Each structure stands twice: as structure tokens, then as C-alpha cells.
Amino acid sequence: MKGSSNRYKAKIQLAKHHAKIANLRKNTLHQVTTYLCKKHARIVVEDLNIGGMLKNHKLAQVIADCGFHEFKRQLEYKAKKFGCEIVVADRWFPSSKTCSSCGHIQDMPLKERVYNCGSCGHSMDRDLNAAINLSRLAFTVKAYGGITAPMLPTK
DSSP, X not given: OTTOHHHHHXXXXXXXXXXHHXXXXXXXXXXXXXXXXXXXXXXXXXXXXXXXXXXXXXXXXXXXXXXXXXXXXXXXXXXXXHTOEEEEEOTTOOTTTBOTTTOOBOOOOTTOOEEEOTTTOOEEEHHXXXXXXXXXXXXXXXXXXXXXXXXXXOO
């Protein structure tokens, strides 16, 4: 029945379960952002088009659960607190399309998880390749005083 005692108990139990998961997520987010700001002098984040990503019905639930805005908000205030610098990569910066070895830029569909360079033959995980390119961006921003310079591949 709709107003039964067992239904009420189940409702309370489910609410406690959801609250526990929400608290775990908040705690983990605080721990990760605090660790990053305490241990690193410069952190690079990408300015992603979250609204556009949410239109993909296959990824929307996962992206919404990540809490990107809260992550960025916490990074910003903790960076001020611990004295580290946040570098925001423009949303059009081709971090995953650029070869980290030679600098060649090529189109890559989202389903491809391995970057294979058409120019030099370099092969690497797509996300690791993007992380290397973003790391280099942080150093170019430092070297040019906050102005994003063209990628300079190191070999």
C-alpha cells in the first residue's frame, strides 16, 4: 500500500543511502582538490563545453554526476588559499588532437582511445597524450607571461 509502514521505512532507508553516496562524493572531491593544490604549484584545467556534452544522451548521466563546476570552484578557492596557480586551457585548444611527439594536429573521433600520429607514427593513449600537451601548455604560459604560445614539441 502507498501509505504503509514498510513503504515508509524503505523510503527512509533509500534516502539515507543517497545521502551517504552524496557525502562520499563531496568528501572525495574535497580531498582531491586539496591534494592537488597542496602538492602542485601550477594546475592546468580545460574549459570544456559541458552543456554540449550533456546533449549526448549516452554520456549525459555520467557527465552530470562528475560535478565539473564544483571541482573547478573548489580548485579556484583552494589555489588562492595554498598559493598555487590555475591555468585554464581554452575550450578550442586541441589537446587530444595534437601529437605530443611532433606537434602534428589531426582529427580524432571520440570513440578512438589510442592516438596514432599520421606524421611521425607515434602511438599513445589518447588521454595521456592530451595530458602531456596540457602540461606543455602550462610551461608555455609561464614562459610567455600568461600569453598562450604555440606548442613547441620537445624531442
